Amino acid sequence: MTKRVLIVSNSFDLHADLVTPYLNDYHAEPFRIDLDCFPRDYQIVQLFWHGKLISNITHLPSGQCLNLDEVGAIWLRKPADYAFISNDLAPQELAYAKLETEHALFGLLYPLDCYWMSHPIQLRGAMWKAEQLHRATKFGFNVPRSLVTNCAQQVRVFKQQVPGEIIFKPLSSSSLAADAVAESERIAEGIPTTIIDDAMMNNLEAVNELPCHFQEYVDKQYELRVTVIAGETFAAKIHSQDDVRTAVDSRDISANIIYEATQLPADIAQRCREFVSSYGLNFSALDLIVTPQDEYVFLENNPNGQFLYVEQLIPEFQLVKAVAATLAAEAQCRS
Template sequence: MTHQRGSVLVLTNPHDVTTDVVLRILAQRRVRVVRLDPGTDLHTGASLTAAYRTGGRRGTLRTPSRELDLTHVRSVWVRRPSPYEGPPELHGQDRRFAATQSLWGAGGILASLPGAHYVNHPWHNRAAEYKPAQLASAQRLGFTLPDTLITNDPAEARAFAAQHTGGVVYKPLWNTSYTVNGTPRTVWVREVEPREITDAVAVCPHLFQATVVKAFDARVTAVGDRLFGLRIASPDLDWRRRQNLMSCTPVTVPPPVARSIAGYLADFRLVYGAFDFAVTPDGSWQFLECNPNGQWAWQPEQVTDAIAQAIANQLEKGPNP
């Protein structure tokens, strides 16, 4: 198949079943799609070329089954591509060199396609993943926030915990891979006592937040101007820990929260965002975070289907005229 004008380019790993939900919709609509995992495919048979000159440019992606003119890509869906780690047959500095060249070369080409509509642009995703930036934007845009402290000063952390008699939780600033005796572990949100805060806080910044007395959690999945609100009832402080114990039902997003979400997406230049809130008994929606590339296919079937349709709409329509 050659030069698919107006194709949708999907960047994700081969095990991403969430992508398949949207691809089936695009196939039903007869929208041309090319799927690529640049971190692995480019050293297992795919090739990527870009040429630049005064007054023009050209680019081509070739896979074992496709040839795509990169100047005619309608939309790019940046889902969950594998990291650039280099060909496995290389080792040491040679593999590191190949990996970094791929990141800055292939990654740069795929993030610079002329006129393509990105959901989301990878650089915007990265900028929006910093929790301090999220909190600063949320505060500026009128969200209600729990008191939050980010510090590597143990004295500051202990004082913050002592000040908030209703309790304080610790949250990691990034979901870093972590193992104990070779077994992968997840660092969940957890409550901490002032006596638990040791001088080890000085090793790196830590995020502490006042505990919110919740009536329920809420997830709002935003796709363009479409919002999909979900009420989450869970026995756990962090509902992600045991999702088999939670129950979910659709919930209406209050208009002030919806307006702040629209401003937040514009602030970070996002098309998609997964917003998490703690909702208090008096109805206050407390902003916790926004994952610019959060998972969504775990939600009830009718919500998952509606989100998939909205993402397909974004990819099919392409850039604004």
């Protein structure tokens, strides 16, 4: 039986859009679940009958049907709020509908003996920033001095003990969870990595409200975005210090800074691969700093990080094709 690739994402995911043609070229016959249309536009059946499990899913608008026995690889991309036929569910009805849908969906997928990029259990286990720092030290990475606390006084002590500047960076959402609420309810669109100045130090009481993440500021020669796909590393050198807008946080897209392919030292590349593999992940994107003294410093791991922007800036990487080739090949290994 020819195995197929199942993509679980949302209808706004350009990454999935671009990977799909390659999967078709590899005869992987992709089937896509867009969670922002699920279960409204899908019909699922999971039947236990005389010790046998029969599972299938149909995309109602297209009529495309997938027998879950045909799945050889799953690409778990980006989440989204579920959609239901009724738009006027009461709050408790909606809460219950979401819980039941999640149980039904992952109860459908978890029994599958297939290749995952990556499994939701591994993804969740790899997302905690403080745990990442602890694990990174075990793999020999240099890690910035860091503090997570909801005690303003601890931040003052930390600032006194760190020889240079300190920064604030969110643990969970750089958008400050703006994407989790309606646009009319947003009070801010996000916050970049921010150097804590004297004015901020004089207004630290907000830290007592909830845990916050602080780190020492590490001087940079340049930054690295290291994408690991099935054990292969793609290292992008980011010239973040060429523009004041990206000197502290390289994600400011208004700055036209250079991204270029670079070769990691063998030990650093191996360290990145082993770090990602330790979570059981088949994909991840690591952010590193290279200091003026040529030291490599670990910042964070993004277990389901974006990679299309890297390929757009460094076309030779062909990351989209690499993802598709991996998924197709791994699916066929299970034929």
